[in-house]
Amino acid sequence: MRAVRVTGGPETLAVADVAVPEPGPGEVLVEVHAVGVNQLERQVMAGARLGGEPAALPRTVGIDPVGVVVATGGGRADDLLGRRVAVKPNLPCGGCRFCREGREADCTDQTVLGVHRDGGAAEYTAVPARAVFPLPDGVPFPVAAAAVHSVPIALHMIRRGGGVRPGDAVLVTGATGALGCAALQVATALGARVIAGALEGEPTGELRDLGAEAVLSYGAQDVAGLPGAVRAHAPDGVRLVIDATGSGPLIEAALDALGWAGHAVFAAALPGAAVTVESRPFYARRLTLHGCAAADNADMRDGLALLAGGRVRPPVAAVHGLEQAGAAYAHAGRRDHLGKVVLQVRPEPGSRPEKERSCPPPWTTSA
Ligand SMILES: [Zn+2]
Incomplete structure (x- = not known):
């Protein structure tokens, strides 16, 4: 064969x-x-x-x-x-x-x-x-x-992050990849309002057709504006972040976009990627960060x-x-x-x- x-x-x-x-x-x-x-x-x-x-x-x-x-x-x-x-x-x-x-x-x-x-x-x-x-x-x-x-892992990530209820705001970063698309579709199917994030230059044109309420683009080295852009759509922050990139700066920015007691789940591990967490706001806002590699x-x-x-x-x-x-x-x-x-x-x-x-x-x- x-x-x-x-x-x-x-x-x-x-x-x-x-x-x-x-x-x-x-x-x-x-x-x-x-x-x-x-x-x-x-x-x-x-x-x-x-x-x-x-x-x-x-x-x-x-x-x-x-x-x-x-x-x-x-x-x-x-x-x-x-x-x-x-x-x-x-x-x-x-x-x-x-x-x-x-x-x-x-x-x-x-x-x-x-x-x-x-x-x-x-x-x-x-x-x-x-x-x-x-x-x-x-x-x-x-x-x-x-x-x-992609779909079972996306579902696992959502469940690992405490699930979503209809109307919950969810941020999916790396939304144009296979896992990102799956997370966007699964979260939407469960009733969430999904904000999809992707790198500038990635093909974001179809993300609204897949269910995204909003689409945000950012530069690979320039994610500082992401939390503010997310809060323009979800003033209280998002309940859940699904990160399909494993990028340290992106995960850090996404953590700033979380609302009270929010969860961030990341699934892609870039070799050498580092996430720096400022402990006090992380503690005070009751945030949780999960790694996820399977379903x-x-x-x-x-x-x-x-x-x-x-x-x-x-x-x-x-x-x-x-x-x-x-x-x-x-x-x-x-x-x-x-x-x-x-x-x-x-x-x-x-x-x-x-x-x-x-x-x-x-x-x-x-x-
Ligand atoms: Zn076993």
Whole structure:
């Protein structure tokens, strides 16, 4: 089968022939239809550690495949045969204290598909059955691939920050990325008023269509005006900040935009990024800052359910064929697009064969 392999740094990414994997006990074989192209993999290719063991190379990348279960290693996994499924990127250990409490996002011994074991940027992938979740009917595979990683984490971030009630003001920074778009859509679906923030030059034109009440732009080194701009729309400050950038200055500015007892949750970790917190206002205003790197199984189930009704339908920035993986990862590394770059491994039923094309914005047809 064809698979996207890395043997070292990002320059070694290439499509190669490898054996179809065999599902072991408790595993399923997924015929992959689409998979997201993620910054996380780019960081790993560049040598970043994700905690735990480093990625063993060579490795098939692809953390969030979607497809159809075509074989199993037996047991209860047989119930999944023939199902359209999404694979959860973070594989919890199932045995630690956090897993036993249903807090799989905080599992102390989790591994990541495509990093610690071969991933789903391939024609087939073998994964633990407990990492596989049925997809709602009517969600095209490329849209599902754009959602699998981002929507559950966005939902987890909102829940981690205490949830939102209808009318609550939420600031989403890094709103044009896949996670930012998902956070914007999920928070809006839950009734929040979302202020979307993005760097100057990023494509913010569609953010209002995704539900943003206001869109703010700022320079990479010039975020001092952000709290004031936020308070022009939310005079008491926001209840929740979702930061999808991991930028220290941006998180610091966003903390200043929080209202009383507000929560800020950040999910992207830039190497070397530092956040400086002035302790007294942080204490006096009862603020909370959370780090978030994964989702619980419940977030996965509930996030996929949000797709079913069309209330959340993350934008697909572009669809590339498997053989164009190099171009796809280069595309994902740029800031000129809104939402997720997707690799389409098999053509969607009824569509023309993929080379490289832009996908029509699927959210424009959502309810
Ligand atoms: Zn665990």
